Amino acid sequence: MTDSDEHKQKELHGYEQMLERLRERFGETTGDALKAVREQAIELGELTREQAERVAEALQRDLEDAAEYVARERGTYADWLHMDLQLVEHWIWDRFSSVADQTRLQWMDLQRELTAASRYHTGEITGPGALVCRECGEVLHFARAGHIPPCPRCHGTRFERASRQQNHQS
Incomplete structure (x- = not known):
């Protein structure tokens, strides 16, 4: 495995770890929780600051995109994923949907306009x-x-x- 492959694998693992930690912080606002889990990943040595920033930005974008879709289309997270839930590992689905639901609530409160087309x-x-x-x-x-x-x-x-x-x- 090349250094680049190891770097990518580390970021993917970091994405999943940070998503799990966001789920554990369900009652907090997504922005505050995301900052906390980003810093935790850095403190634990799981990711460098640069990697953690990239992963946090990707999580924020995905969560906002899911929340926007559900609010706009009155759909479900399964619709947003565009696949049968059996294809998604149960643990990632459970974590992503609970965090995305919290984000959806914040989305509705803030009524932000997002442009997903070039994200x-x-x-x-x-x-x-x-x-x-x-x-x-x-x-x-x-x-x-x-x-x-x-x-x-x-x-x-x-x-x-x-x-x-x-x-x-x-």
Whole structure:
């Protein structure tokens, strides 16, 4: 395994660890809890400060995207993930949905407008679900947290969360 592969694996593990810790801090606001779990990952030596910042940004983006989708579409987190729940490991689903639900409540309170169309880029970490290439429409599926690769079809680097219709066409 190369240093780059080890670095990516460490970030993916950090994403899952930080998501679990966010779930444990359910009553706190997501922003405060995210800062606390980011610092905890650094203090425990699980991630460098730079890695923890990247992971925290990815978690924040994924949670806000899920909350926005559920509020806008009146859908469920399963719809947002665009896959059967059996394909998602039970533990990650349980953790992600509970944290995302808290984020959804905060989302509704703050009524923030988010632009999800250009929020996902090659090299970033994303949670489970499907992303669509903004250049050619290719759908990439993630059963768990992963780094976003360039589009396998056109090598594009910008993605958006797939709609249910886009996911079924792939």
